[in-house]
Amino acid sequence: MLSARLQHICECLPSGVQLLAVSKGHPVSSIRLLADIGQIDFGESRLQEALPKLRALEEIRTLRWHFIGRLQTNKVRNVVRSFDFIHSVDSLVLAERISRISREEKRSPKIMLQVKFREDPTKGGFAPDQLIEAWPNLNQLPHLRIIGLMTMPPISLDLDERKNLFRECRVLANQLKLPHCSMGMSSDWREALEAGSTWLRLGSSLFGDRSNHVNTHTDITKSG
Numbered sequence: 001m002l003s004a005r006l007q008h009i010c011e012c013l014p015s016g017v018q019l020l021a022v023s024k025g026h027p028v029s030s031i032r033l034l035a036d037i038g039q040i041d042f043g044e045s046r047l048q049e050a051l052p053k054l055r056a057l058e059e060i061r062t063l064r065w066h067f068i069g070r071l072q073t074n075k076v077r078n079v080v081r082s083f084d085f086i087h088s089v090d091s092l093v094l095a096e097r098i099s100r101i102s103r104e105e106k107r108s109p110k111i112m113l114q115v116k117f118r119e120d121p122t123k124g125g126f127a128p129d130q131l132i133e134a135w136p137n138l139n140q141l142p143h144l145r146i147i148g149l150m151t152m153p154p155i156s157l158d159l160d161e162r163k164n165l166f167r168e169c170r171v172l173a174n175q176l177k178l179p180h181c182s183m184g185m186s187s188d189w190r191e192a193l194e195a196g197s198t199w200l201r202l203g204s205s206l207f208g209d210r211s212n213h214v215n216t217h218t219d220i221t222k223s224g
């Protein structure tokens, strides 16, 4: 089942578009199964849940881990040590901290800046004009590589409205000469593809329903 879903999704991806398998709420065994058939990129949104999984899969050296959840200041060091990509950088202060800690840890994470194109109290992110204002400072930070923008539409938007929002994200990324847009989840990845996404973040459409797999120590209500 899992491998058939992966194959089906990969067949829909144009070249230049990559699949991030969002494995939060799913066990190590499912990740291993996908890794065995060639999936390299996996996303997690909570550090406490992610670290034991990363440790359990350490021997698969080719895996690349993406942090996609809200990043608290006191978690930056652990995230920088363990993750290759961070999709959820939502302020200049956070980016500066990641830069400083990356130098100390001799790492250079790839960064997506999270942008909020509509009012949404449930989500973090730069407002577009805020991002443009902060850009000269962001762009000169050493020890990290800003490669794109990430966005999540409010759940109240219908698919047409989401596609419009995704287009706005693509336009802003192009304006900043950033190649990547991390956008599109299970319910709206086709719209994101049409609007120019380069990273689809898929959880349930790939792994199935998270609630089937959650152990009692994992609070998925906070996982975004």
Ligand SMILES: *Cc1c(COP(=O)(O)O)cnc(C)c1O
Pocket (backbone or CB within 6 Å): 022, 024, 045, 068, 069, 185, 186, 187, 201, 202, 203, 204, 205, 223, 224
């Ligand atoms: C959980 C999550 C996803 C995947 O969501 P699905 O709807 O299961 O595909 C993508 N991005 C972020 C930031 C998430 O927290």
